[in-house]
Amino acid sequence: MTRLTQSNTWKALQTHTQALPHMRSLFEDDTQRFNNMSTSACGLFLDYSKNRATEETLSLLFKLADETQLVSKINAMFNGEIINTTENRAVLHTALRAKPEQKIMLDGVNIVQEVQETQQQMAKFVEAVSSGHWKGYTGKAITDVVSIGIGGSFLGPKIVSQALRPYWTGKLNCHFVANVDASSITEKLKVLDAETTLFVMSSKSFGTQETLTNTLSAKDWFLTQGGEQNDVAKHFVAVTSNVAKATEFGIDANNIFPMWDWVGGRYSLWSAIGLPIALLIGMDNFLDMLKGANEMDQHFLNAPLTENMPVLMGLFSLLYGNFHGAQSHVVLTYDHYLRGLPAYFQQLDMESNGKSVTLDGTQVDFSTGPVIWGGEGTNGQHAYHQLLHQGTALIPADFIMPLNSHNPLGEHHIQLASNCFGQTQALMQGRNYDEALEEMSDSKLSADEQVLIAKHKVMPGNKPSNTILMDKLTPTTLGSLIALYEHRTFVQGAIWDINSFDQWGVELGKNLGNDVLDRLSADTDATALDSSSNGLINMFRQGNI
Numbered sequence: 001m002t003r004l005t006q007s008n009t010w011k012a013l014q015t016h017t018q019a020l021p022h023m024r025s026l027f028e029d030d031t032q033r034f035n036n037m038s039t040s041a042c043g044l045f046l047d048y049s050k051n052r053a054t055e056e057t058l059s060l061l062f063k064l065a066d067e068t069q070l071v072s073k074i075n076a077m078f079n080g081e082i083i084n085t086t087e088n089r090a091v092l093h094t095a096l097r098a099k100p101e102q103k104i105m106l107d108g109v110n111i112v113q114e115v116q117e118t119q120q121q122m123a124k125f126v127e128a129v130s131s132g133h134w135k136g137y138t139g140k141a142i143t144d145v146v147s148i149g150i151g152g153s154f155l156g157p158k159i160v161s162q163a164l165r166p167y168w169t170g171k172l173n174c175h176f177v178a179n180v181d182a183s184s185i186t187e188k189l190k191v192l193d194a195e196t197t198l199f200v201m202s203s204k205s206f207g208t209q210e211t212l213t214n215t216l217s218a219k220d221w222f223l224t225q226g227g228e229q230n231d232v233a234k235h236f237v238a239v240t241s242n243v244a245k246a247t248e249f250g251i252d253a254n255n256i257f258p259m260w261d262w263v264g265g266r267y268s269l270w271s272a273i274g275l276p277i278a279l280l281i282g283m284d285n286f287l288d289m290l291k292g293a294n295e296m297d298q299h300f301l302n303a304p305l306t307e308n309m310p311v312l313m314g315l316f317s318l319l320y321g322n323f324h325g326a327q328s329h330v331v332l333t334y335d336h337y338l339r340g341l342p343a344y345f346q347q348l349d350m351e352s353n354g355k356s357v358t359l360d361g362t363q364v365d366f367s368t369g370p371v372i373w374g375g376e377g378t379n380g381q382h383a384y385h386q387l388l389h390q391g392t393a394l395i396p397a398d399f400i401m402p403l404n405s406h407n408p409l410g411e412h413h414i415q416l417a418s419n420c421f422g423q424t425q426a427l428m429q430g431r432n433y434d435e436a437l438e439e440m441s442d443s444k445l446s447a448d449e450q451v452l453i454a455k456h457k458v459m460p461g462n463k464p465s466n467t468i469l470m471d472k473l474t475p476t477t478l479g480s481l482i483a484l485y486e487h488r489t490f491v492q493g494a495i496w497d498i499n500s501f502d503q504w505g506v507e508l509g510k511n512l513g514n515d516v517l518d519r520l521s522a523d524t525d526a527t528a529l530d531s532s533s534n535g536l537i538n539m540f541r542q543g544n545i
C-alpha cells in the first residue's frame with residue numbers, strides 16, 4: 001500500500017465525498033458560488049463553481065497537496081533538479097520560455113543563454129525563408145514547408161499552427177507528416193513542387209523510425225524531382241538534440257537547430273521543435289506565445305495554492321479519479337481553431353500520467369491518469385454529449401471558449417456561447433423526474449405513457465465541469481492555456497508521486513516493433529514468438545489472407 005492512501009486526509013476525502021449534496025443545492029444555498037469559485041490569471045478566467053466541492057472539499061484537497069509537498073516539488077522542477085529520475089534528467093521546458101535575463105544553471109551552463117541563441121538562429125531562419133532570401137535549388141523562394149516528426153515532435157507544432165491560423169503571415173503554407181504509412185507522405189507530396197518545398201525534420205532523438213523513414217522518402221522524392229545531392233542543404237533542415245546523428249544522416253551542420261535532453265518530447269513545442277509554428281506565424285508571434293506560457297509559469301510558481309489555476313484544476317481531476325471513480329476526462333473546445341487541443345492534451349496527460357508505480361517503485365493502489373478525450377463544440381453535442389448527460393460513467397468536462405471570435409459573423413458566436421454555457425448548466429442541474437413529468441403535462445400522451453417517457457428523460461445532473469474563458473484566442477492566451485494544462489498534469493503526478501516525465505511503455509512498443517520488422521523481412525517464416533504474433537507475421541509475408 002502507498003502512504004498516500006493510508007493518510008488521514010485521503011481517508012477523510014473518501015468519507016467526505018460520499019456525503020456531498022447535489023450541486024444544484026450547493027448553488028441554491030450560495031448565490032455567490034460563481035464569485036466565490038472562480039479566478040483569473042494570465043488572460044484566462046476559470047469558473048470552477050460547477051464542481052462537486054464545498055469549502056471543506058477544497059481545504060482537504062489543499063491539505064493533501066501540502067502533505068505531498070506539492071510546492072517543493074514545483075520548485076524542484078523549476079530549479080532543474082533531476083525529477084525525471086528514471087532517465088536521470090532535469091525537466092526544464094519552463095526554461096524555454098524564461099525571460100532572457102533569467103539565469104538557470106544546469107551542469108555549470110546557463111541554459112537560458114543557449115535557449116536565447118537558438119531562438120536567434122530560428123529568427124534568422126524564419127526571416128530568410130519568409131522574405132524569400134532563402135532560395136530553393138532553382139533560385140525560387142520557398143512556398144511550402146513539410147514538417148516531418150511524430151509524437152511530441154508533431155502534435156504541438158500541428159495543433160498550435162492550426163489554433164493560430166488567424167496569425168499566419170500568409171507567406172508560407174505548412175503540411176505535417178507523422179505516420180509511417182506511405183499514404184500520408186505520398187498524398188502530401190502529390191501537390192508539392194520540389195523547387196519551392198522545404199522539409200523540417202523534427203526528432204529529439206533522431207532515432208524514431210517513422211521520422212527517419214519519412215525523411216528518407218522525402219529526400220528520394222526531392223532527388224527524383226530534379227534536385228541534386230548538393231542541393232539537399234537548401235531543402236532539408238533538422239531540429240534535434242542529437243546533432244551528431246543528424247550530421248551523420250546528411251543534414252548540413254548549419255541547418256540543425258538544437259534542443260536538449262531536459263525537454264520532454266510532449267513539452268517541446270516551445271523549443272526549436274516549434275520552428276514550423278514560427279515559420280507560419282512569424283517569430284514575434286512565436287515569442288508572444290512563449291510570453292503567455294511564462295506568465296502561467298510565474299503564476300504556478302508564485303500564486304497561493306488556493307488561487308492557483310493549474311493546482312485547482314489538477315486537484316479537481318484527482319478528486320474525480322480517486323474519489324468518484326471517474327476514468328476519463330473530456331476537453332470541449334468551443335472554438336473551431338482549438339479543435340485539435342483535446343488531442344494535444346491527450347498526449348500530454350496520458351503519456352505523462354499513464355503510470356502504475358510511484359517513484360520508489362511501489363505499485364499504486366489508486367487510479368492515476370484518466371483517459372483524456374474530446375473535440376470541438378458544438379459538434380460533440382450532436383454525438384457523444386448524450387453519454388455525458390445520461391450515461392453511467394462520470395466524465396468531468398472542461399469547456400474552453402474565447403469571448404470574442406476571430407470571425408464575428410451574424411449570430412454565430414452568440415449561438416456558440418449559448419450552447420457552451422447551456423451544456424455546463426444541463427450537466428450540473430440535470431432534470432429530475434418531477435420536472436420531466438411536468439414538461440409533458442400538456443402532451444397528448446396517456447398518464448402511463450407520460451410516466452414511462454419521464455423516466456427516460458431524467459438526467460441525474462451533478463456532472464462536474466470547469467469553464468475556461470479568454471478575451472480572444474491570441475498567441476499569448478494560447479501559450480498560457482497550454483502551460484496551464486502542462487502544470488495541471490504536473491500537479492496530479494506530484495501528488496501521486498509518480499514520474500510524469502518518462503514513457504517506458506512507449507519504448508517497449510518501439511523495441512518490439514523493431515524486432516517484428518526483422519522477422520517480417522527474414523528469409524524464413526516466424527516460429528519463435530507466440531502463435532498469434534507468428535501467424536500475423538507469416539500472413540503479412542504471404543501477402544494475402
Ligand SMILES: O=P(O)(O)OC[C@H]1O[C@H](O)[C@H](O)[C@@H](O)[C@@H]1O
Pocket residue numbers: 150151152153202203204205206207208211264265266351503506
Ligand atoms: O522526437 P523524437 O525523438 O523523434 O520522438 C518522438 C516521440 O517518440 C515517442 O513516441 C515518445 O513517446 C514521444 O514522447 C516522442 O515525442
